[in-house]
Amino acid sequence: MDSTELEIVFKKETVSKVLTMFFKDEKTKVSSDAVNLMTEMLKIFAVEATRRSMKQAENEDCDVVDLEHVEKILPELLLDF
Amino acid sequence: MDDKEAYSQRLKAAVHYTVGRLCQNAVADCEMEVSRQAIAAIAETTFRQCDIFAKELEAFARHAKRHTVTTDDVKLLARKSTALSNFIQQKSEELALNNQELKKRKKNATKRKSKDMENEADEGARGTEN
Numbered sequence: 001m002d003s004t005e006l007e008i009v010f011k012k013e014t015v016s017k018v019l020t021m022f023f024k025d026e027k028t029k030v031s032s033d034a035v036n037l038m039t040e041m042l043k044i045f046a047v048e049a050t051r052r053s054m055k056q057a058e059n060e061d062c063d064v065v066d067l068e069h070v071e072k073i074l075p076e077l078l079l080d081f
Numbered sequence: 082m083d084d085k086e087a088y089s090q091r092l093k094a095a096v097h098y099t100v101g102r103l104c105q106n107a108v109a110d111c112e113m114e115v116s117r118q119a120i121a122a123i124a125e126t127t128f129r130q131c132d133i134f135a136k137e138l139e140a141f142a143r144h145a146k147r148h149t150v151t152t153d154d155v156k157l158l159a160r161k162s163t164a165l166s167n168f169i170q171q172k173s174e175e176l177a178l179n180n181q182e183l184k185k186r187k188k189n190a191t192k193r194k195s196k197d198m199e200n201e202a203d204e205g206a207r208g209t210e211n
Binding site: 008009010011014017018019021022023024025027028029030031033034036037038040041042043044045046047049050051053054057058063064065066067069070071074077078080081 | 088089092095096099100102103104106107108111113114115116118119122123124126127128130131132134135136138139142143148149150151152154155156158159161162165168169172173176177180
């Protein structure tokens, strides 16, 4: 598969736009290196959420990761970030 | 207001797309499956986490009396977990190294260009002398 060979990352443009949208002050800007680091950060967040949900599904002996598994790992995940 | 909402929805869709791919990729490695609702939930969580991240980054930058968020602020954002903070530190060093190399290359390129121009000018001068 192609998707496994190419590393999946968030687009820099997307992350930068999302961050600037959430800033309270319009004057606040983000440096390009900071955007690069934030793409890594968000990727880790999403992958961590997936891995934990998978673990939860595995513990319940399910092959399909469903909403209930995500719900169960959510509080701890949010405490860790 | 409506424009803003539409804009936010589009960004959310972009985040959803990447999260979906990351999710499918991780799940396929372990020969499991993931439901669409689960992906949507993770995507929504990621998007809202972005909100928290952005507010914190802004506060950090403000505290340092800056208007621009820098890598230092992101490092501070990753303070809660040691492993994550180490990883971010390492990534930031890699980025710094890359930037240095790029700068060097640019410098060399401009030097070469100016040399070329000098040579051309010399030749031009010689041409007029003859």
